[in-house]
Structures are given as structure tokens and as C-alpha cells.
Amino acid sequence: MKTTPATSAAPPNAPTGAAPRTETLHIEGMTCASCSNFVERALIRTPGVLRATVNLAAEKATVEYAPNQVDHAGLKAAVEQAGYQVFEPQAPAAPNVLTADEELADRKARTYLDLKRRFQVAVVLAVIIMPLSMLMLWPALMARISMPVLNYGLLLLTLPVLLYSGREFYVSAWNGLRHRTASMDTLIAVGTGAAFLYSLAATIAPGFFQRQGLVPDVYYDTTATIIALILLGKVLESRAKAKTSAAIKALIGLQAKTARVMRDGQEVDVPLEQVRPGDEVLVRPGEKVATDGIILEGRSALDESMLTGESLPVDKSVGDAVFGATINKTGSFRFRVSQVGTNTVLAQIVKLVEDAQGSRAPIQRLADKISAVFVPIVIMLAIATFVVWFAVAPAGQRLPLALVNFVAVLIIACPCALGLATPTAIMVGTGLGASHGVLIRNAEALEKAYQVDTVLLDKTGTITKGEPAVTEFITATGTEPSALLPLLAAVERRSEHPLAAAVVRYTEQQQVQTAPGEAAEATDFVAFEGRGAGATVAGRAVLIGNRRLLEENNIMLGPELEQAAAGLLAQARTVLYASVDGQALALAGVADTVRDTSAAAIRQLQSKGLTVVMMTGDNHQTAEKVAHQVGITRFYAEVLPADKAGKVQELQAEGRVVAMVGDGINDAPALARADLGLAMGGGTDVAMEAAGITLMRSDLQGVVTAIALSRQTVRTIRQNLFFAFVYNTLGIPIAAGLLYPFTGWLLSPMLAAAAMALSSVSVLTNSLRLRGFKVKG
């Protein structure tokens, strides 16, 4: 291994042969600034440590060290020798995206305060400088004041604006020049710097100007006002920027701080960081669920709206999964922790949204290309402006005019508006999506959603619930359903077949009351592979299954049930046959049921001008029935799982931009094939991996929200880009004085500064307007 330029940023004492590693230690026991200096020195003196900074407020030491010379234990020993402690989380702390943010927020707050102070200083001084510079408007007053004294006074007032308020611009511009890069700061530094240096020369050596036949005018007011206005823009910008990420911050803030964990039979409140998978956590009504897990005991309704956007509480009982940050409404329960830290659903949502906010939209490519060359080109244009004005203006006026227009061009140009146009809208849009249970993978998915004209729905799990339900229960004459259902449910409770679960759910929904202790227990349970199940309940032999099960047991259907079965089959139902003590007594028609919200959501999609197409593995008859029920006219029936992607392609071949909505593993190829894949919440990880948008909520309303939100976001991006382009392409020529020959208009550099400050704020404000987004319907 050899040292390469990549590590050359390390100080000269960097040992060769290892890439430095950075670690953050949590120091305990520091009470004052001298303590932190002491810890810092102790760390720096440790062999192998390249750099150490101790933050007293955060109680953290950030150490950069060569891993081949010293390790974590060595660093800890150094701190302890200095008389302080290193706080170690009980177990390897799960890297927690959700808390790592706090220090950053703190720093940002301080930076903001600093910015505000610099702005305030600039404003106060600019307010004094302005009227003083305009004294020449009152010749009577001017006669009594000596010009040099006034100029020196103005110089003294301007210096703090330059050196304190505007310092950052010059430092940044200088750093950029050393790298041969130019930024916004370069423009401001060159613009204000030119105005200031000219004024300085006119103040110190007015005689030189007069000898050239020039009035030694000063532009201290321009310099100070530009800096004040640009700082105003920055203050407004940083306020607005904080709001663009408010949604994601709110999401992070949802996390519980503590959990009530069972430790050695005792209930203990512990900080969330100390909760481990396998712990048992108690949750009482009104409390927040600390992390993800599975209910072991108890039942309750949980408000999951923060994760899914679903406003109604969800009923949960033993075996159901609960998620961190959701709120327990009614009951108490105990759950076993399955995921902590970055593995929780909340953390994954946050991660997904953050990733999306970091992605670049294809629509921005042009803006990106322009911003890369923008600043140098503006500098070149400004120099050209200077040259042209100097060449054409009348002799006595040429220098001031050339200078003023040179400064105006530099100051009005605003690459910020171009740079902010897309990302801010994407940040607001994706954050907002998350709060509606719509997770957008990246900016490209957003853009695709904007172009979509056809929505292809995989029937099962999207239009329908994807779980079978008993739709009809028909009994032979003389048999009461309420008497029979408990017997059947008792058998089916022992079975693991999805159809059995449907019967159990149906029984529960009918709220059939059974006398305590009676009919509740099934004995001698037998599962007949591929046919059904049987058991003895309350001394009676119960069989439930398909027709073959009854036939094998020589049980005949009466003509009445025979006819009913034919009717159910004609309606494309799966039919369950039940017998008690050798007598066929009932039929259950089972079907996948349509979600309550599907028809309305499909109508909304259609009203947005989208063609909705359904695809299913069912036979034509069933497909037609469901399609009709939800108002779909075009559908594909009997589609094999392997052919789903082919159907997407078929639609694309018609020139359509297709959004595919699915939930299962076998949907993944179709989701990937489609222009935009939307995975439904109950869906699998594989499906989500292949999808551009994940819907946390399992209904089609999410599709409507996703498409409406994407359209609105892309519209906002377009408005922003349009504004930014037009602003710059109009602003720069006007500032250069292009209108002067026709209208006599020149743009004062101060107005240019105001325009430039407002332009980035306008773009941001437009993006923030998105927060008012509502899905109609």
C-alpha cells in the first residue's frame, strides 16, 4: 500500500500506509472549555492521532487516527488518563439515522444566528450610509461639509460591512479561485469588491481622478446595500430551506424516546437506544410504540397514519406486526422487538425519502449543464459590458458607467435560482408524499409519474384485498347458520389453509355467540391434503372442504344444495362444502373481495385522463365481473404470472406510458418493465425494490395521491426552471444596459441586488406552495 494524493489532506505527520479513520467519542465529565482543551490535547498527543476536535456543548470528540497505530481502546485509554470518561452505549449502538441529526440541527441553528447577526450589522450601517451618500442632492448642505471628510467617514462605515458582514463572500471566492472554480460568492465578491476598490481610490487619491477629468465619485452605498440585500436573501433562503425538509424532520421526530421493557420480570423504562431485538415491550393506551415487533399478548387499535397515511386506526392482536412511531389507541399489549434502529420501518421510510431528496431529476440536466459554466460566463459578460461601455460612453461618463454596469451584471446573475429550482420542489414533494404514505424512490420516478397515461392494475391485492373472504353462506333447509358456523369455525381454526381463515373470519364477523365451553374445542383434527379438514366438535363429526372430500366420504348433496353450488360456481366462486355427522348441511362461496375504495379511486384516475387497465390470472368471466364492478372497460384475463411483464410491454407498444401497480413477488418483473412501478404496501420487499413508488397503504387511493402529487411537483419544477431561466436571460442584458440605447434605462446595482435576492426566494416560495397539496376526492 502506498500513500496517494487522496490522503494528502492529512497533516504532514500522517503516517504512511493507512487511510485515516474518523471516530466520534462521547466524553463524559467535561464542565468547561479548559476541560475540553485538555481532552483535545490528550488525544492529539496520542501516537497515531492525526486530528482531534472536542465539542464541549455536544460532549463529543471527533478523532481522526491511523488505525494501524491506535484503536478505539487506545483512544479511550487516553481520555481516561486525562481524567474523563468515554460513554459507551451498552451494545454496539445501532447506527441511528434518526438521532444523528441533532447535532447537525444545532450547528445549523448557530450558523443561522450568525448569518442573521451579519445581516443586521449590514442593514444598520447601510441605512446610515445611504442618506450620507445622497447629501449631494442638497447642495446647500454639501457646501458646508468637506468632501474628503465625508468620503473617509463613509469608508469607515463601509469597512465593517465588508469585513464582517461580507467576509464570507471574499473568503469563499478566494478559496474558489485557488481551486480555479467560481461560485455565486465569486460574483458577489468581484462585484462589490470592484465598487469598493474604485471608491477607495477616489477617496484616497481624488486628485488623480480630477486630473483625468473625472469626478471622484464613491460607491460605498452600493457596496453596503448589495451586501445587506444579498444577506437578506440568504436569511430568507435559509428559513425557507429549513421548511423544505420539514416533512422529513417531522417524520424523524415521531420516534419514541423510551420504551417500557420487561427486564428480569420488572417493567423498566429504558432509552430507545438500549432496546434490543428480542426484548419484550409493554405498550399502554395512548402511548407510542417504541420500535417494530410482533404482538405477544393483548390487542388494540393502532393509529398508523404517520407511516401509511391511513387515517382509520388498525386493529391488531397476537401475531400481528406493530411498528415504531405508531400510536396505541385503545388496548394494552406486549410485543417482542423484531427490529431496532435503522432496520425499522420508520427508519427505512426516512432513508428512502432522504435518498429520493438526493437524487437528480433528468429535467434538471440542462440547468446543471448551465450552472457548471454559468459563473465564468457571467464574469466574461461583465468584462465585455465594461469594455463596451468604456468604448461608447461620452468621455467624462465612461468610467463610472462602465463600472456601474459591470457591477450590475455581476450582481443580478443568479445561478442560485437555477440550482434551487428542482431540488427544493423534490424535497417538498417527496417529504409530502411520505406523510401521505407515498414513498417516492427518486426524482426520476416523480417525472415518470408525471408522464404516465395508462395505469395497469394487477387485480389481486390491489383492486381486491388479495385474501379470500366468504361471500355467501348457504345452509340446507332447517339448518340455522348460527348453529352451524361455530362448529365449522372450530375445525377451521386448527387448519392453516387461507380458505379456512376466511371461514373463521366470517364466523367472527357474524358475531355468532356460542355458549361458553360448548363447540369451542375441536378434537381428532385431521387435515386432508388438497381436500379440506375434519374433526369432532361437541361430539359431532364435522367435515369441511371441497366436493371431493364429501364424495370420498360418500356424502351426497341434496338437490337444493346441488343447485346452490352450481349457482355459486357460475359466479366464479370457490365453493366449500360442509357436513355434520355424515349429512351435507351447508355451502360457503369464497372469493377475493373488492376493496371498498377501489371503485372511487379508479374513477378519480379516469377523471384525470388516465386509462385504467386491469390484469388478472382469473378466468374471463370473473375478470369481467370485477372489472364491471369497479368501472374498468379494458382488462386482460387468464394472464400467467410470467406473462405480466409482457402485458406491460404490449401496452407500451401502443405508445402508452404505463404505470404498473402490483404487490407480489411475481409482479416484480412487470413493475420493473413498466415506465413507473408502484408497489402496494402489503407488498413484498422484492416488489418494492423494483418499484419507483411504494404505497404504504394497501388501497388504490394511494395511486391517485402518488400521481396527483407527482404531477403537481413536476409542474412546480417546470415553473421554477422557467422562472430561473427567464430571470437570468432577461436580467443580465438589462443590467448590461442593453435597453439604454432605446429607453435610456440603466439598472442600478442596488436594484440588481434586490432582484437577485428575491429571485432565489421566489423559487423557494413556489416550491413551498406545494405543501398546500391536497388530493381531491
Added chain:
Amino acid sequence: MDTSQIIVTLLGTGLIGFVGWFFFAAPHRVATAVAGNGGLQQATIQVKGGYSPDVVEVALGQPVQLHFYRDETAGCSEELLLPDFGIRRELPAFQTTTVELRPDKAGTYPFTCGMGMLRGSLIVR
């Protein structure tokens, strides 16, 4: 046109040419990430009015850690974007921020500041 005008015109034209050359023909500072244990490739990038190095070469398929040390408070560099990897990170001033990624496709991936003024690239081979 008098003498001063001719001088200004000539100087100005020269300056325009110089500005163009200065910014557009700037040489890149190229570095190769150092591979350590387990194939983890690391590189430290100083952020101060630009990225140095501004071209980082890494090997395909191995995890990469880029340590961005932001050595300034200037607002322009406060955000770091690696759009192809979906990374948007705030770089606190005078701190090292580590970005982790695993390149699985060869190519050149730009990294930029929040507004695309400062630019660098990650070359995956």
C-alpha cells in the same frame, strides 16, 4: 477611439480570454482511493472553494468511503450531492462527513455542491 479606450478594449478582451482559460481549462486533481482491509476503499476530500482532489478513482464493486472534510463556512459548499447514488448530505463546517457507497457499474459519476457550482467526479473502473 482614444488611447485609453484602446487600452481598455485590449485589456478587457485579454481578460475575457484569461477568465475562460482560468476556469474552463483548470487541471483536475486526481486521486485514487486507498483500498484497505476487506476491500474498503477510502479517500479524503478537502472541501474549500472546491473539491480537492476533484477526481477520485475507485475500483468497481468494492465499498467506498469518501471522507469530505469541509474546511470553510461559505454557504456554497454546505451541501454535497452524489445524484447517481441518491446521496444528499450536509457537510458541517470543519468536520469530516463520511459518505458510503458501493459502485456496481463502471462510469463517471459527478459529485457537486447543492447548486452544481462546485464539481468533482468519481470514476469507477
